[in-house]
Amino acid sequence: MKLSRRDFLKLVGASAAVVGLGAKFTDAPVPLPARHAPITPRGSYGVLIDTAACIGCKSCQTACKIANNLPTDGREVALSATTLTVIDFKNISPKPENPVLKPVKLQCMHCQDPACVSACPVGALYKKEDGTVAYDAEKCIGCRYCMIACPFGIPKYDWNSPNPRINKCARNCMADGKRDRPACVQACPNQALFYGKREDLIAFAKDRIAKNPSQYVNQVYGEKELGGTSVMYLSGTPFEQLGFRTDLPSEPLPELTWNAQEKIPAVLATLITLLSGIAWWTHRVESKKLVEVPVKVDVRS
Ligand code: SF4
Ligand code: SF4
Ligand code: SF4
Numbered sequence: 667m668k669l670s671r672r673d674f675l676k677l678v679g680a681s682a683a684v685v686g687l688g689a690k691f692t693d694a695p696v697p698l699p700a701r702h703a704p705i706t707p708r709g710s711y712g713v714l715i716d717t718a719a720c721i722g723c724k725s726c727q728t729a730c731k732i733a734n735n736l737p738t739d740g741r742e743v744a745l746s747a748t749t750l751t752v753i754d755f756k757n758i759s760p761k762p763e764n765p766v767l768k769p770v771k772l773q774c775m776h777c778q779d780p781a782c783v784s785a786c787p788v789g790a791l792y793k794k795e796d797g798t799v800a801y802d803a804e805k806c807i808g809c810r811y812c813m814i815a816c817p818f819g820i821p822k823y824d825w826n827s828p829n830p831r832i833n834k835c836a837r838n839c840m841a842d843g844k845r846d847r848p849a850c851v852q853a854c855p856n857q858a859l860f861y862g863k864r865e866d867l868i869a870f871a872k873d874r875i876a877k878n879p880s881q882y883v884n885q886v887y888g889e890k891e892l893g894g895t896s897v898m899y900l901s902g903t904p905f906e907q908l909g910f911r912t913d914l915p916s917e918p919l920p921e922l923t924w925n926a927q928e929k930i931p932a933v934l935a936t937l938i939t940l941l942s943g944i945a946w947w948t949h950r951v952e953s954k955k956l957v958e959v960p961v962k963v964d965v966r967s
Contacts, residue, residue: 692920710797712864712896713851714871715771717908718881719858722769729853730773733839745772747824747833751850770848770908772858774820774835775888776896777851777918784920785815794955797864797896801836817892817911817919857917864896871900888909893918
């Protein structure tokens with residue numbers, strides 16, 4: 667379709683009007699469900715990871731794979747859609763020529779007020795009363811907002827799937843009711859993992875620090891970070907040396923992500939209106955052109 671200068675100016679004008687109209691409509695408050703009520707129930711359950719006791723045997727990693735029926739090649743080095751917990755070896759030596767590797771178990775932190783839940787537009791992630799941040803793959807549309815929202819970089823995208831979604835630890839290893847503790851905790855041979863009520867775990871961790879002050883950093887990581895997490899850590903090495911974020915506020919993030927998410931319907935509405943306007947204009951010009959084309963009659967005898 668060849669567009670004359672006059673048509674082009676008309677199109678720009680029409681689009682601007684449509685966008686203006688969209689903006690006018692979207693200035694109005696968009697009805698949205700209220701943000702999920704933060705669930706920080708007393709009595710919710712969690713996991714305490716004592717990194718000082720971890721020997722890096724990876725039994726927890728293997729047990730998680732088996733319990734979640736996920737494939738393994740034995741060379742997993744990072745979290746992925748098929749590795750929901752991983753033992754990450756951190757070099758804590760100040761001398762690069764003499765590396766000292768410290769194993770650290772990584773997985774979803776099961777935040778008390780999770781940013782991923784707040785960011786998910788379809789409710790595929792949700793907080794359960796027992797403290798678990800659960801995941802419903804059937805609802806997931808693969809938009810990856812949770813990946814952007816998670817301050818710990820936990821949800822991973824299944825790049826190899828023709829219908830990609832995210833995946834993360836959702837404690838499905840306990841969903842069948844056969845276990846009284848997560849599979850990873852059950853598999854640990856060195857008492858580095860503990861499962862129990864969150865407040866009991868915090869009391870237990872603080873007692874361990876008090877009784878062994880020279881062996882532990884005086885902090886339970888996850889007690890206060892971002893409003894608290896259900897998975898918490900003890901460590902004999904400063905947390906920043908283990909790669910933990912130590913710049914996190916004690917307030918939950920969801921208020922921020924919710925404010926951002928509130929704008930999404932407005933932006934979408936404007937975009938849809940703009941595209942509809944352009945489609946309408948194109949269709950109109952094409953129809954006009956069709957009428958103007960002289961009909962050729964092929965008369966042969
Ligand atoms: S709680 Fe279950 S799903 Fe989560 S890391 Fe442990 S074994 Fe894996
Ligand atoms: S660690 Fe990330 S994925 Fe896990 S609950 Fe918190 S925000 Fe969600
Ligand atoms: S099973 Fe226990 S000791 Fe072994 S890597 Fe996991 S947390 Fe560490």
